[in-house]
Amino acid sequence: MTPDTPLRDAAASAPMAPGAEIGAGTLPVPAPRPDANQSAELQLVDVNKIYQARTGPVEALKNINLTIGRGEFVSLVGRSGCGKTTLLRILSGLLPPTSGSVTANGESIWRGTRRDDQALKQFGFVFQEANLFPWFTIAENIALPLKLRGVAKKQRLARAEELCAQVGLTGFEGSYPRELSGGMRQRAAIARALSYNPSILLMDEPFGALDALTRDRMNLELQSIHAAAGATVVFVTHSIPEAVFLADRVVLLSPRPGRIRSVTSVPLARPRSLETESTPQFQDIVRELRRQLDEED
Numbered sequence: 001m002t003p004d005t006p007l008r009d010a011a012a013s014a015p016m017a018p019g020a021e022i023g024a025g026t027l028p029v030p031a032p033r034p035d036a037n038q039s040a041e042l043q044l045v046d047v048n049k050i051y052q053a054r055t056g057p058v059e060a061l062k063n064i065n066l067t068i069g070r071g072e073f074v075s076l077v078g079r080s081g082c083g084k085t086t087l088l089r090i091l092s093g094l095l096p097p098t099s100g101s102v103t104a105n106g107e108s109i110w111r112g113t114r115r116d117d118q119a120l121k122q123f124g125f126v127f128q129e130a131n132l133f134p135w136f137t138i139a140e141n142i143a144l145p146l147k148l149r150g151v152a153k154k155q156r157l158a159r160a161e162e163l164c165a166q167v168g169l170t171g172f173e174g175s176y177p178r179e180l181s182g183g184m185r186q187r188a189a190i191a192r193a194l195s196y197n198p199s200i201l202l203m204d205e206p207f208g209a210l211d212a213l214t215r216d217r218m219n220l221e222l223q224s225i226h227a228a229a230g231a232t233v234v235f236v237t238h239s240i241p242e243a244v245f246l247a248d249r250v251v252l253l254s255p256r257p258g259r260i261r262s263v264t265s266v267p268l269a270r271p272r273s274l275e276t277e278s279t280p281q282f283q284d285i286v287r288e289l290r291r292q293l294d295e296e297d
Contacts, residue, residue, distance in 0.1 A: 041200060041232045042068040042091065047100035049086055049258075059257035060086050064100070066251065066260065070199075073226055073233045075243035075250045077289070079296065083258020084236045085204060091234060092202050093120045104200060124198035124231070128205045130185040132177040132192075139164065139173040142191045149196060156195075163191035166228060168221060183214040187221065194229055201231045205238065216274060219245055223271060240289050244282060245272060252289055254296055262292055 047064040050057050061083045068074050076084045089095035090102060093115040102109045107119040132141045139160040146156035164173050167187040177185055186206060193201060207215045219242060226233055226246075237243050243250045247266050254261040266285060268276060276282055 041070040043103045045101045047097045050098045062257040062259045073248050075235045075247035077243045078253035082253040082255040122199045124193035124201045126193045126203045126206045128208045130189040137174050138188050145195050167191045201233045203235045240286050244285050
């Protein structure tokens with residue numbers, strides 16, 4: 001699947017929530033805590049995935065049960081081979097589960113081995129590579145999913161301009177991808193994913209190829225974008241500090257077969273700054289997740 005498919009984009013440009021901007025000078029608000037009254041946006045029940053290899057069946061995922069609330073930010077972490085990407089591919093409609101159910105807002109994503117494209121229209125996708133078309137301007141890249149959906153040119157370019165402002169790319173609408181840094185290209189990819197207002201955003205290591213300083217900046221910006229768009233986010237990363245910094249909950253997966261080892265709440269106030277990573281509470285959460293990960297060796 002390529003980044004220009006209609007599946008890949010969305011999220012209305014809601015106005016920036018008060019205090020969502022880092023350094024806005026407002027009092028921090030408590031991080032949302034999922035509870036029994038929070039409506040489920042994504043639900044996985046007894047999900048299993050078995051691959052057929054030459055040497056026999058390989059159990060990639062086993063008994064995955066997870067409920068993600070509306071507007072929640074959930075990070076998936078774990079060692080290579082623990083099934084993070086497999087799980088994201090099942091959620092994104094690219095790979096059917098062997099058994100179990102996967103629903104989005106009560107609609108089944110999979111009916112046997114056939115995906116329900118209608119259910120997937122509420123999803124947006126961001127991957128490690130920005131995958132922008134080099135012959136399109138930034139605005140044209142961002143607006144492409146809307147073009148594929150038949151939105152008039154004036155409307156889609158207005159939406160692209162609006163999203164450029166939201167992700168900090170004002171003034172670069174007419175630039176080409178080669179003229180932007182890696183971090184700026186990835187911001188454009190996020191804007192493209194938000195172009196048609198998805199309620200669910202799936203992100204597969206979107207900042208993995210960036211340098212440490214740019215990655216920190218992108219994490220701050222993603223936090224503000226999430227606050228403004230209000231989408232539910234499932235974020236895959238190998239970095240435990242990044243997972244904790246961004247998430248309301250961190251899901252730790254264990255390998256062979258991939259299964260949920262733990263689900264850890266992150267009760268840190270929002271908005272979070274880079275100084276948050278120096279606090280004892282943040283360090284305690286990171287330390288505990290690393291301890292659990294080390295036990296897998």
